[in-house]
Amino acid sequence: MESIWKQTYEIASRPPLCGDIRAEAVVIGAGMTGILTAWQLQREGIRTVVLEADRIASGQTGHTTAKITAQHGDILADFVREKGFKTAAKYVRANLAAVKEYERIISGEGISCDFEKTDSYVYGQEEERMKEEAKVSRQLGAPAFFVKDISFPVSHKSAVRFSDQAQFHPLKFADALARSLTIYEKSPVKEVEDHKVITPGGSVAAKHIIFAAHFPFVNFPGMYFARMHQERSYVLAISGAGTIDGMYIGTGKKSYSFRQYGKWILFGGEAHRTGENAEGGKYEKLKRAAEQFFPGCRVEAAWSAQDCMTADKIPFVGTYASSKPGWYVASGFQKWGMTSSMAAAMILRDQICERPNPYADAFAPARFSVGEIGPVGKDTGTAVKQLVSPIFRGGIRCSHLGCRLVWNPDEQTWDCPCHGSRFDRQGRKKEGPAQKGICCKDAQ
Template identity: 45%
Template sequence: MSSDNCTLTNHNTESIWKKECQFEKREQLKNDINADVVIIGAGMAGLLTAFLLKKKGIDAVVLEGNEIASGQTQNTTAKITSQHTLIYDNLLQKFGREKAHLYGMANEAAIQMYADLINEYNISCHFERIPSYVYTKDDVSKIEKEVKAAEECGIKAEFTADTTLPFSIKGAVKFINQAMFNPLEFLQEVTKPLKIYEHTMVKGIEDMVVLTDGGKVKAKEIVVATHYPFINSPGYYFVRMHQERSYALAISNVPMLDGMYKDESQSGYSFRNYKDMIILGGGSHRTGENSSGGKYENLRKAASEYYPESKEVCHWSAQDCHSVDKIPYIGKYAATTPNLYVATGFKKWGMTSSMVSAKILSDKISGNKNPFEEVFDPQRFEVTASMSGLMDETKHTVENLILKKFKIPETKLDEVPNGHGALIEEEGHKIGVYKDIEGQVFTVLAKCTHLGCQLEWNPDELCWECPCHGSRFDYTGALINNPALKSLEREQHN
């Protein structure tokens, strides 16, 4: 099937996928309806779940607060791989061979499911089978351990120091027969038969009734696929996860690579081809912890160093949820919610994790046993593997929690230069101030509307971010990312 709507635009702050692909607009929910299954969130996980349910003869309604694939899905680097950095040695040590093997096989199966769907429906989405590498410039012993661990988990892996990277490395672990694609081209076809309501913000769930700003939806089964779960209790995902941001450039006039690459170090870079371009990624940090900025500039310096003749096509950023034990939460939202499900905590591997989620959840809803569901069960929460991470998340939340009153610090606005944002303390209160390049002032209460954590300014994105749970707001205070559901308190200045 062709992707006739995929035409290049000129907005250089959109991802390369968004620059090239547009979706048909869907209507907003404007009345009360009934549905067998309601899926909240029209990203890759939610849409694939709806699609697989439809293949089983079960119709689902998808509710999206913004537009189709407008969140993390449009900002992914779109690697379809079971190579989730150096994870298999860690999984073997913490969970044992059986669960580590099932984790690997679930993700390998996800790659094949993409290939099968793309072939079955003749989807044109630049899908390509290609090797994936995790490399190191320093400690080769990590790579050697991961090769052995991956093989023990049933994945074909090999050690190599021979790559097409523009610099030398100590070694890399290579997974064969992985894949990459254009995720929005893929979803253009997947979404065609689905019932999707856009610009329909979900406000809550009461007794299996989904409450939105346009109507109520009574459902038999509900899937929360909102990237970060917005229901605090039950589930308590806000103490079991944190969010991280990363940055990417698409650059042209570069030589092509033989595979997808990622540095095992968080400070390193990732690489993949797309058409005649390379997507260069890096700059990871916990959301709300980028006060110094400079992430895009660092990527541009790396691009200039590694590919001196390269030209920037566009740049963008992404946000990822990380569980405390590094395994996604896929299954029942809580032990007490038999008909409410969740899919979250994908880290940087949302493409395979979305397919794993869709398969597990569609099987559960249709009454079928899935061989991988135990590994991803949100109620697993093994104390030996997770408690230290849970304590870290809880500590981070408590340290950043504030409850302040809103007050405009008029006397200190001159301290903020044009084009900058800052926190100003006035009589013990923290106020977020941003001045645009013309000097117009935007003032917000620097307290997250989710659980009250103090927000921090991200100069690369011109937005306020929550270091506790990852909610984000633009400089005017408007909500960008959940789990918060409300915008910030704000004051207009002339």
């Protein structure tokens, strides 16, 4: 089933790139990150071209729940402990600025995209933790409040509220910005040279190359494959469930996400590392949970999506690698890519315009913290285990780096547990860093 966004809105198609052209900047990928970055650059007078492998917003952006909030779970007290006050403050302030920037663009451009100001909540069982999260969030500059009573069916003891956040229809918004941009669809970038990107139909030569392809697919330099994994989760749009005020996410692995869109409640959960759903049944589990919270509700749309998870839980935004000064990256949004993509677009705009940005160093891909050692080791360990496992047990390999793929019965796809590439039953690539499909005979 298509996402509720795709069921309710269609973006007109654009032709593919045909021939060799020049621009000042070329953006790879027309999801929220690519569109926002191109739009910000274009506003600065930088001639920008966007190349999209498939259709505008056909990736994760078309399958998000589209909450625009700087509240990314209950992470800020931990961030202060692990990364220090300054980095935590930069992280949350960059995202608060992103919420404001959405509001500014939407009102300034007169965009009709069902944008609504609302509060966001993270709910949890540990009252002391919630109290600390609220206190620390306020110290960092967020409009945060500890609350005990939220009008909500999920069992909880307490919550942290961020006031003045927002929600919208991501495709309506993306389409409005895309109208003023030069975007070529069905134009997958296959090769990237120092100042040129190449698609099957032509090339774009440009001083600045921005990787906004969700997963930065050039393995060397950068080695992003060793620093991120992907996590998938599932969403239902249910009707007959009444209405809820605000946007919600629970703490812990088994938590649920809720928001209202029109007559539907968007109900999400059942997250897992991509490539680790051999048993299936995620939609059924989610449906059972929805019926428990909202007896008699009806499922009107069901879909899933995935996002890149960095080891230290902060996205990678900035120069791709020191050996490629004209290349930029924005990835690793931890399932909070609405504000993170806006923060990224503003940081990349400032870097390309050679202006200071107050938050850039917190997101710099070249950072390295002690906190990364354990999780990076775990990600690399998973990759190595998957890479060698076919030698002993056979299996279908990913065309990216040869990891053993796992069949996901919920999506009818072969999914890679290392870096999140996915392939359909015919072996065609659906998403992820892999650049080509897998052998059809193997896949069926």
